[in-house]
Amino acid sequence: MTEKIGILALGHGSRHPYNKEVVTGVAELIAKKYKNVVVRTGFMNMNTPTMKEGLDAFKGTGVSKIIAVPIFLAPGVHTMEDIPQILGISKDSRKTSIKLDGRDVALIYSEPLGVDELVAELAYKRATEAISSN
Amino acid sequence: MTEKIGILALGHGSRHPYNKEVVTGVAELIAKKYKNVVVRTGFMNMNTPTMKEGLDAFKGTGVSKIIAVPIFLAPGVHTMEDIPQILGISKDSRKTSIKLDGRDVALIYSEPLGVDELVAELAYKRATEAISSN
Numbered sequence: 081m082t083e084k085i086g087i088l089a090l091g092h093g094s095r096h097p098y099n100k101e102v103v104t105g106v107a108e109l110i111a112k113k114y115k116n117v118v119v120r121t122g123f124m125n126m127n128t129p130t131m132k133e134g135l136d137a138f139k140g141t142g143v144s145k146i147i148a149v150p151i152f153l154a155p156g157v158h159t160m161e162d163i164p165q166i167l168g169i170s171k172d173s174r175k176t177s178i179k180l181d182g183r184d185v186a187l188i189y190s191e192p193l194g195v196d197e198l199v200a201e202l203a204y205k206r207a208t209e210a211i212s213s214n
Numbered sequence: 215m216t217e218k219i220g221i222l223a224l225g226h227g228s229r230h231p232y233n234k235e236v237v238t239g240v241a242e243l244i245a246k247k248y249k250n251v252v253v254r255t256g257f258m259n260m261n262t263p264t265m266k267e268g269l270d271a272f273k274g275t276g277v278s279k280i281i282a283v284p285i286f287l288a289p290g291v292h293t294m295e296d297i298p299q300i301l302g303i304s305k306d307s308r309k310t311s312i313k314l315d316g317r318d319v320a321l322i323y324s325e326p327l328g329v330d331e332l333v334a335e336l337a338y339k340r341a342t343e344a345i346s347s348n
Contacts, residue, residue, distance in 0.1 A: 089337065096291070114338055149337045153287050156233065157230070174344070174348065193287075193336050194236055195235070195240055195243065196240075197243055199240045199243075201247070206327065206328075210323065211281060
């Protein structure tokens with residue numbers, strides 16, 4: 081990625097603080113690890129910033145593309161229907177264009193986390209931590 | 215981990231196939247990557263095996279400890295209240311003992327996935343995949 085891109089980390093939201101804490105914490109780690117990326121968050125329900133506020137928060141950053149990444153483990157009604165509708169993205173194209181600072185910026189919708197060795201590795205790490213503290 | 219341990223990968227369950235697919239897929243990757251571990255799955259709702267059936271599925275494997283790992287992104291009512299209750303684990307001790315093949319086997323409850331660099335890395339990977347396919 082040579083151009084300046086944005087990642088909008090999308091959270092479910094919750095009346096408890098934990099979902100927002102995890103999504104915000106992950107967003108901070110992305111920003112820390114990948115210096116070329118501008119990271120913002122947006123929540124579907126119950127927390128702020130909303131997803132639309134999250135998109136607005138890219139104003140003034142100069143990003144030429146925004147990738148909306150659902151920080152959800154598995155696909156479901158939220159990732160397949162609710163979020164595309166909120167973002168104004170067709171379920172088939174997974175892409176649209178938004179206006180930001182008077183420019184057209186591509187908004188691309190990624191898959192959720194899903195099955196990956198990184199999740200397997202993290203689950204194993206949580207298991208070893210639990211053994212160590214018991 | 216020199217002793218033979220079991221990991222019970224816990225899923226939320228869903229009327230859609232995706233949650234089970236992700237939890238099962240992650241469980242398979244754990245088993246493939248960590249050969250010293252016996253991995254089983256158990257679901258809270260709507261899918262089988264149930265969590266109790268998942269525990270029973272360690273019969274005959276010779277594990278001396280089972281770590282129940284919630285394949286959930288964030289803590290919440292399910293990980294903090296519902297699942298400990300199903301597993302018969304006190305919320306404070308995070309540990310109990312079950313009978314398996316007539317032996318006492320420790321059952322330890324881990325934290326969910328939570329904030330971790332591995333999740334940040336995976337979210338970034340999903341973003342780059344979305345750019346490549348658009």
